[in-house]
Amino acid sequence: MAQEQKHSRRSSEDEEIAADVNETDVAARKESLDDDVDAILDEIDEVLESNAEDFVKSFIQKGGE
Amino acid sequence: MSVSRVMGTEVEYGISVQGRPEANPMHASSQIVNAYASAQVAARRARWDFEEESPLRDARGFDMSRSSADASQLTDEDVGLANVILTNGARLYVDHAHPEYSSPEVTTPLDVVTWEKAGELVMLRAQQLASARDGTAPILLYKNNTDNKGASYGAHENYLMRRSTPFQEIVKHLIPFFVSRPVVCGAGRVGIGQDGRRHDFQVSQRADFFEVEVGLETTLKRPIINTRDEPHADPERWRRLHVIVGDANLSETSIYLKAGTTSLVLAMIEDGFIHQDLSVVSPVHALHEVSHDPTLKHLLTLADGRRMTALELQRIYLEMAQDYVEKHTGDSTDGQTRDVLDRWGSVLDRLERDLWQCAEELDWVAKLKLLQQYRDRDGLDWSDAKLHLIDLQYADIRPERGLYHRLLAAGRMRRLVDPDTTSRAESTPPDDTRAYFRGRCLSQYPDEVAAASWDSVIFDLPGHDALQRIPTLDPLRGTKQHVGQLLDTCRTAGELFTTLTR
Numbered sequence: 384m385a386q387e388q389k390h391s392r393r394s395s396e397d398e399e400i401a402a403d404v405n406e407t408d409v410a411a412r413k414e415s416l417d418d419d420v421d422a423i424l425d426e427i428d429e430v431l432e433s434n435a436e437d438f439v440k441s442f443i444q445k446g447g448e
Numbered sequence: 449m450s451v452s453r454v455m456g457t458e459v460e461y462g463i464s465v466q467g468r469p470e471a472n473p474m475h476a477s478s479q480i481v482n483a484y485a486s487a488q489v490a491a492r493r494a495r496w497d498f499e500e501e502s503p504l505r506d507a508r509g510f511d512m513s514r515s516s517a518d519a520s521q522l523t524d525e526d527v528g529l530a531n532v533i534l535t536n537g538a539r540l541y542v543d544h545a546h547p548e549y550s551s552p553e554v555t556t557p558l559d560v561v562t563w564e565k566a567g568e569l570v571m572l573r574a575q576q577l578a579s580a581r582d583g584t585a586p587i588l589l590y591k592n593n594t595d596n597k598g599a600s601y602g603a604h605e606n607y608l609m610r611r612s613t614p615f616q617e618i619v620k621h622l623i624p625f626f627v628s629r630p631v632v633c634g635a636g637r638v639g640i641g642q643d644g645r646r647h648d649f650q651v652s653q654r655a656d657f658f659e660v661e662v663g664l665e666t667t668l669k670r671p672i673i674n675t676r677d678e679p680h681a682d683p684e685r686w687r688r689l690h691v692i693v694g695d696a697n698l699s700e701t702s703i704y705l706k707a708g709t710t711s712l713v714l715a716m717i718e719d720g721f722i723h724q725d726l727s728v729v730s731p732v733h734a735l736h737e738v739s740h741d742p743t744l745k746h747l748l749t750l751a752d753g754r755r756m757t758a759l760e761l762q763r764i765y766l767e768m769a770q771d772y773v774e775k776h777t778g779d780s781t782d783g784q785t786r787d788v789l790d791r792w793g794s795v796l797d798r799l800e801r802d803l804w805q806c807a808e809e810l811d812w813v814a815k816l817k818l819l820q821q822y823r824d825r826d827g828l829d830w831s832d833a834k835l836h837l838i839d840l841q842y843a844d845i846r847p848e849r850g851l852y853h854r855l856l857a858a859g860r861m862r863r864l865v866d867p868d869t870t871s872r873a874e875s876t877p878p879d880d881t882r883a884y885f886r887g888r889c890l891s892q893y894p895d896e897v898a899a900a901s902w903d904s905v906i907f908d909l910p911g912h913d914a915l916q917r918i919p920t921l922d923p924l925r926g927t928k929q930h931v932g933q934l935l936d937t938c939r940t941a942g943e944l945f946t947t948l949t950r
Contacts, residue, residue, distance in 0.1 A: 420821050423858060430843060430849050431587070436833040439470035441841055444594075445545035447460040447601025448666035448692065 449715060450785040451708045454608035454681075454881060456553050457564050459696055460546040460601040461571055462562045462590035462843070472502045473545035480547040481530035481540055483581075484574035488534070488875075496531040496539060497899040497906055498861075512663050523657065531854040533900045535875050535891035536566060537883030544667075545590070545599050547571065553902070553923050554661050556784055557708035559878055560864050566873035568698075571899060573844050573874075578827050592635065592843035593653035596644035596836065600657040602666065603696035607689045607711060608681060608923060615716045618689065619662055621717050624726040624750075625765055626672050626711070626757035627735045631744055632795060633706040633789030636812030637697035638819065638830065638839040640740060647831040648740070649819060651812050653695040655739035661731055666692050672731060680902040681923050685818050693735075698843065698852040700864040701809040705795065708788035711767045721772045726764065727751040740818060744799060758801050766792050808862050814855060815842050885926030889934045889944075896941035909942050916945055 432438040464482070464694035465471035495631050517766050529611050537552030544766055551568035554560055571589050579586040594600045609618070630652040637653045640646035650656075663671035679686040691710065695705045727747040728734045737746050738758045747755040769790055798805040799813075807817045822828055828835055842848035847857070855861045877887030882903075889897055889905050898908040898915050902923075907916045920926050938944040 420825075422853075423860065424821055424825060424860065425817075427838075427851060427854060429804055430851070430854060431834070432837060433816070435837040439596075439833050439836040439840060442466075442590075442595050443462055443469055443597060444464075444599040444601060444668055445473055446599045447544050447546045448550075448604075 449719075449773065450782050451557050451711045451715075451788050452555050452782070452784075453711050454553050454555060455560060455707060455711065456551045456558060456605040456606050457703075457707075458548060458550040458562065458566060458602070458606070459572075459591060460543055460548045460603070461845070462592050462595065462601065463546055463906075464588050466584055466588055467616045468598040471585075474542060477542040477545060478546040479578045479584075480574045480587060480589070481532065481542055482572070483488065483578035484540060484570060485530065485532045487577050487814050488573070492830070494542065496533065497901040516696055516824060518568060533890055533897075534570065535877070535887050536563065536873055537877035537881075537887035537890075538563065538567060538570070538749065540570060544601075547574070550586055550732070552877050552887065553830045553881040554878045554883075555880050557704045557711065557788060558784060558864065559685065560707040561703045562870055562873045563701055563878065565700070565865065565870040568845055569871065569874045571697070572847075575845070586728065589696055589845050590647075590840065591845055594637065594639075594642075594657070594839070595638045595645075596839075598643040600642070600654060600670075601691050602654075603694055604666075605691040605694055605707065606708065607691065607714055609687050609689050610678070610718050611679075611683070611685050611687050613687075615675075615687075617717055617720075618714075620725070620727065621722045622713065623661060623731050624728045624761060625713050626691075626950070627728050627731050627748070628761040628765075629693075629706070629709070630695070630735070630739050630809065630812075631758045631762060631799060632709065632792070633694065633697060633702045634739065634810075634812040634817035634841070635702070636842075638835050647829070649742055649816055649830065650739045651742055652739040654693065655735050658693060658732055658735055680921075693878060695811070696843070697811050698850075699809060699811040699861060700860060701795075702811045704864055705788065705792055708730065708784075709765070709769075709792050712772075712785070712788065713765055716768060716772050717773070719776075723767060725751060726765075728760065728761075742803075742812070759796055762784060762792075763796055781919075808860055809854070811842075814852070814861060815839065818851065819854070828920055845887055879928035879932075880924075882920040882923050882926035884928050884933075885920060885931050888931075889941070895939035905943050907945055909945055918945070918948060 463473050463476050465476050465617055533539055539550040541548055549570055551563040551567060554563055575587055575589050593603060634651035634654045637650050640648050640650055642656050657670050658672055659669045660671045661674045662675060663669060664675050666674060674690045674692045676690045677687055679688045694706055729751060733749050744757060747757060748761060749755055773785060795806055803813055804817060806813045819838055837852060842851040847853040877883045886900055886905055896907050896909060897905060899906040903919060903921050905918045909916055934947060938947060
C-alpha cells in the first residue's frame, strides 16, 4: 500500500518535471542559478574569518562526554 | 504506535577564546555558564542535585566499580564547576571542558527541536554576556562534534523505554538503524579519520569516533549502543536509552527526523514488531564506510548475505514503520507521526534521486553544497584551509557569523518551528512533563529552591531546619494539567509544599 502511493507520487512529479523542460528554460534557469550562487558566496565571503589557516589550526578542543 | 515518548537531548558545545588557543577551556566554559546564571537565574542559584545519578550503572545489569572507571566517567561528583537549572526545566553546566545544555524532558520530536533550539539561544546569550565584560577576549561557541585534530564531544539523545524490552532486542534492531541513519541526520565534516588526516568530505561528524558495538564508555572506545542505564524514573518500569552516536545538528529537519524516526523504531522494538534480521556485517566499519561515501552508493553487507545501500536499509525501516503505524493506529494516527513518516519517505526519495533537493533541509547536504560551490568557483582542493573553515564556521552559533544561520537568513534552510516559539522556550518549560513543575518552581520560588535534578525539587523553607525534597520520579506527572492550577494559586513555596504533602 505504502509502496504504491510512493510510486504514484514519484511518477507524477517526473511528469511535471518533463513537462516544463525546454532548452531556453534550462539556459535561463542556469543563468539565474549562477547569479544566485554568486550572491550567496559573496555574502559568505564577507563573514568568513579572515585567516582561514590560522583560525582552523587554533581550534583545539579537549574531548568531552 | 506513535513518535511520542519521553525524550530529550544533551549538547556539548565546542568552545574557544578568540585569539587565545592556549586558554583553559574549563575556565572559559565556567565563564559561559556563570555569565548566563548571574544574569538570568534569579537570586539564589539552585544547585544540581546529584543524589539520584549513577553513571556507572550498566543496562546489562552490573555496576562498574568506581576504582576501575576512568576519571572522565565520573560525572556525579560535584567538582565545583558551574551547574544550574533553568526556568525552562533544562540544565546548563560544564561537562569536562565544554559548556553543555541538557534539554528538559519533552514528548514529541517537534518539542525536541523547540527546546534544543532554545538551548542554542541560551548559549548565544551566555556567549554575549561572557564576552561583554571588560578586558575579556570574546568566547566563541560551536554546535559541532570535533576539532578535526582527534578530539570529539557529544550530542546525546535520551529515550525512555519500557524496562520489559530485552536489551538484546534493542541492540540487534538498533545497530543497523544507527549505521544507516547518518544519511538522514549527519551534520557533514571535512576530514576523514579521528584526526582528519585524510582530506575529503564525509556525511557524519561523529562516525569515525566509534570503535565498538556495545559498551558503557562515552569518552574512550565509544560504542554504537551505549549501555548507561540511569532512567531517572522508576527503574522497575523504565530504562533510559542513552544514544551517543548522533551528530550535533543545526538543521531543524535533521533534529526532528533524528528524534522522530528513532522513537518510531524504538516503538517497533518495544512491541516486538520487527521480525527480520537486518544485522550488518562489521557494523563499526560499516558506519565509517556509510559516512565516508556522500554519493550514497556504498553497499553494506547484511549478515544474511544481502547487499544494500544505507538508503535502502533506511527504507526498510521506513516501510516497517509505515506498516506498524497502519496496523496499530490506522486512520486515528496522530498528525506528527504521519508527518515524520511522510518527511522521512520524502527525504529518502529525494536523496536517492538528486540529493541537492535536500539542501534546504539536511545539514550534511547543505554543508556539502556550500563547500562544492566554493570548490567550483575557486578551484579548491579538499585540503584547503578555507573548506575546513567553512565546515567549522557552519556551526558557529552567532547569527551574524554562523554559516548555517546565514543560509537560514537567506531563506536557504527551512524552519519547522517559528522563532517566537523557540524564543519563548528559552524561559518556559514544556507543558506535558515533570519539567513543567521543575521550571515553574524555579521561576516562581527562586529563593526557596535549594537544588533540583531530573527527579526531584528540593526546597529550603522558612520554619524548616532540614531541606524538603519533592520527588518527581514519574516523568509524566507534574505537568501543567496536574499542577498548573496549584502553582497558579500557591503564592509561596511553603504553601505549595504544605498542599502537596498534606
